[in-house]
Amino acid sequence: MNPLRRFLRTPEAVAGAILLAALIAMALIAPLLFPGDPQAIAGPALLPPFQDWSLPLGTDRLGRDVQAELFHGARTSLAVGLAAAAAALAIGSVVGTLAGFAGGLVDEMLMRVTDAFQTVPSFLLALAFVSVVGPSLGIVVAAIVLGTWTGPARIARAEVLSIRERDYVASARAIGMHPLEIAFREVLPNALPPVLAMSSVIVAAAVLTEAALSFLGLGDPNRVTWGGMIAEGRAVLRTAPFLSIVPGIALVLTVLGVYLAGEGIVETTAVRRGLS
């Protein structure tokens, strides 16, 4: 059966897809809906939500439009989540493929490096990296990747270890294909499905890590981030809780949407693989 139709029949997957679509739409229309600097002062300070319909989500301590910040924050979250996941999956699958396919000393060396990265808590690694190099969007992405590429690397390696014994790898060697071409053209693409299944977990973790870094004041200071908004609202948590709650809800829904949609994709493709 058509995997898309099976996907659409799973209610969780559809809910996830809707949440994700909303997030992507927010990120895309942010500059159209709220042109100009979202960090500019738009009205009186600490205006509660639903009071003034030109500022439906109210304003923060400095009088900045919370809704504009929320939309622009979606851009940051999405960019960081996708960039970090893409980089982590790319680095992880290349390292895992090389380790699994080459075996011997190369495998031993690469996997000990992987171990070293995995023993340090990934958030601590990110924290240390950003505080040393300095906060900017690229650095934040790199910091998150440092702690997340090891998972895909291990899974890719395990998959490659089983694939390299298959007849079609022997065939590729028998026709004289270069080992690197065998590794990246014959083996890697077939090792990818279980690695890609991790992408939703990684995107969700990256969004949360970015928020946590921003909350600690280590996010890119030139960009609005949800973590930064929560940190901003913390000072007035008793008098104006909505300043933390609104971006908090956005964060929860984003992570939930990524998880559900990811799970849905894994589920539908898993069934398809099982059938073929």
Added chain:
Amino acid sequence: MSLLTVSNLTKRYRRGGKVVTAVDDVSFHIEPGETLALAGPSGSGKSTIAGLVLRLIEPDAGRIEFEGDDFLALRGAKLRARRARLQMVFQDPLAAFNPRATVARVLDDPLRIHGIASRAERPRRIAALLERVGLAADLAPRAIHEISGGQRQRVAIARAIATGPSLIVLDEAVSALDVSVRGQILDLLLDLQSQERIAYLFISHDLGVVRALARRVILLDAGRIAESGDARAVIDAPQSAIGRALVAAAPRLKRTTQDAS
């Protein structure tokens, strides 16, 4: 001069402290254009010998001479270039191809790797290869998993002959096919052999097929050569215990039909 000379080939595996000798001091030779069969029960070392001859597995001891050169001394790019002359066809025609491949890609690879045809010329060469093995040229864009088992094994043979080899190792190449398709593939192999003078190292547990295809046969038992000689003579009157066991295990019907022909 022999095309392939294998001398005192030995391969041991270490399995949990115990040393298993998969191939024990095996020697044989193949002349240009002839078929030598390796037969034996499962675990007798047939497929290990195929892997050793193809340099997919490295031996612990012994010599392999191919086309007058020390084949075991070749490394890296030189080894890859020489592989054009020594090809193989596997038992399971589905497992032998990348599950993502199309027929065209499978045949394009050897032509590209060995620089046999330019990019522009390759589609024509692929069509010619497909026709050579009795397939329609419009099969090229199809995915490997879409075509039938018999068609797949023909594509595997097309891939093996793409580089103009002098020897093809056929590792149980017809064992997974049903009987009607098996006959057609055997006919194709015999036709290719008579036209292009390709030698075959034919590995099989099916003595009926061995008898029909090979001039000489080697019977293996636990990694050693138990018996060897003229295929018909050995199969009609086996001297070794393993030879008698293999002949007794072969389906009667098949032997009588071949005796009749």
